[in-house]
Amino acid sequence: MKSGGKKAFYIVFGAAVIVLALALGAYRVFNNETVRQFTAMDTLIGVSITGRESAEAAGEVENLIKALDKDVYSRHSATSALSAINRDGKGELPEECSEALELMRSVAAKSGGAFDFTLGAVSDLWGFGTGKESVPDEAALKKALEKSGFEKVKTDGTSVTIPHGMILDMGAAAKGAALDRIRSELGGYSVKRAVISLGGSILLYGKGEFRVGIQTPGSAGGEYFALLTLPETNVSTSGSYERYFEKDGVRYHHILDPGTGYPARSGLVSVTVVSPSGALTDILSTACFVLGAEKGAQLCKEFGCEAVFLDENNGVTVTPGIADIIEITDENYRLR
Ligand code: AMP
Ligand code: MG
Numbered sequence: 001m002k003s004g005g006k007k008a009f010y011i012v013f014g015a016a017v018i019v020l021a022l023a024l025g026a027y028r029v030f031n032n033e034t035v036r037q038f039t040a041m042d043t044l045i046g047v048s049i050t051g052r053e054s055a056e057a058a059g060e061v062e063n064l065i066k067a068l069d070k071d072v073y074s075r076h077s078a079t080s081a082l083s084a085i086n087r088d089g090k091g092e093l094p095e096e097c098s099e100a101l102e103l104m105r106s107v108a109a110k111s112g113g114a115f116d117f118t119l120g121a122v123s124d125l126w127g128f129g130t131g132k133e134s135v136p137d138e139a140a141l142k143k144a145l146e147k148s149g150f151e152k153v154k155t156d157g158t159s160v161t162i163p164h165g166m167i168l169d170m171g172a173a174a175k176g177a178a179l180d181r182i183r184s185e186l187g188g189y190s191v192k193r194a195v196i197s198l199g200g201s202i203l204l205y206g207k208g209e210f211r212v213g214i215q216t217p218g219s220a221g222g223e224y225f226a227l228l229t230l231p232e233t234n235v236s237t238s239g240s241y242e243r244y245f246e247k248d249g250v251r252y253h254h255i256l257d258p259g260t261g262y263p264a265r266s267g268l269v270s271v272t273v274v275s276p277s278g279a280l281t282d283i284l285s286t287a288c289f290v291l292g293a294e295k296g297a298q299l300c301k302e303f304g305c306e307a308v309f310l311d312e313n314n315g316v317t318v319t320p321g322i323a324d325i326i327e328i329t330d331e332n333y334r335l336r
Pocket of ligand 2 (some may be wrong): 171172173236238281282283284285286
């Protein structure tokens with residue numbers, strides 16, 4: 001594999017995994033490198049940048065992520081633009097955020113509603129990530145579902161109006177949208193390469209190749225079942241093992257079927273999407289998880305993205321652009 005002598009690999013899924021790559025010294029081949037880890041956007045974040053201004057750029061990236069979380073996307077920060085809309089029923093979004101919202105609307109429509117960014121009231125009933133998870137009762141779920149529906153969201157430029165009781169949730173897109181902003185900010189610094197991981201969404205920046213591992217579901221130690229060899233781009237993975245709880249022997253995960261309000265069951269365990277648009281990788285990985293491999297691949301084609309689908313039987317399906325750049329590295333998994 002050719003990478004101009006600058007070989008390193010990274011494992012997608014999450015910061016927990018990229019931390020491992022760092023601990024192994026994967027980055028030490030570079031000069032002028034800056035590595036940071038912190039928590040924001042409800043996830044662990046890994047920043048690794050090389051180049052003369054890597055320290056300055058890393059500082060900027062950290063500040064930017066924290067500001068986007070607190071001021072724009074967070075549903076838990078009372079001062080975010082999204083919280084204000086959810087509270088008041090209307091409000092303004094920063095331009096880049098309203099662009100992400102339009103992209104979400106487009107994917108929502110093209111996915112036949114499998115992707116829906118208005119399920120906040122439904123998600124809240126389940127309580128994923130709050131430590132107070134529980135299986136909602138049917139009546140409450142039905143009521144919350146009636147409050148959702150992306151077609152009811154009205155936008156006019158950057159202003160947004162939602163019906164009473166609806167709660168917008170940009171959790172499926174915020175990390176990817178933030179990566180697009182980070183990419184444009186990095187252009188203002190003298191940096192050679194950067195890998196920024198926001199949970200399951202990763203930005204690859206700079207010349208040469210990047211080797212990205214796709215996490216083995218449920219593995220804590222950063223094991224991966226496949227490696228992708230990629231130029232600079234974005235990669236996002238959505239998986240049922242990322243956020244879940246178990247009750248009476250049943251596992252409930254955080255990606256919901258808007259038709260039922262229950263965790264989506266499409267036979268998939270994870271979907272990884274690759275695209276020059278970070279927002280699209282994030283949105284489509286979630287959408288494809290709900291749709292399943294066949295319809296998901298069709299949706300990716302419509303948006304010019306590539307994807308890797310992992311099913312419950314350890315079978316791996318890929319879109320045509322992935323076939324030559326994937327290597328299955330675990331004998332328990334096989335390409336279909
Ligand atoms: P991701 O980890 O990017 O796949 O996003 C998962 C998050 O998206 C969840 O935690 C919810 O906030 C939100 N979400 C869950 N189900 C859906 C859905 N069907 N459509 C859009 N967003 C969803
Ligand atoms: Mg997503």
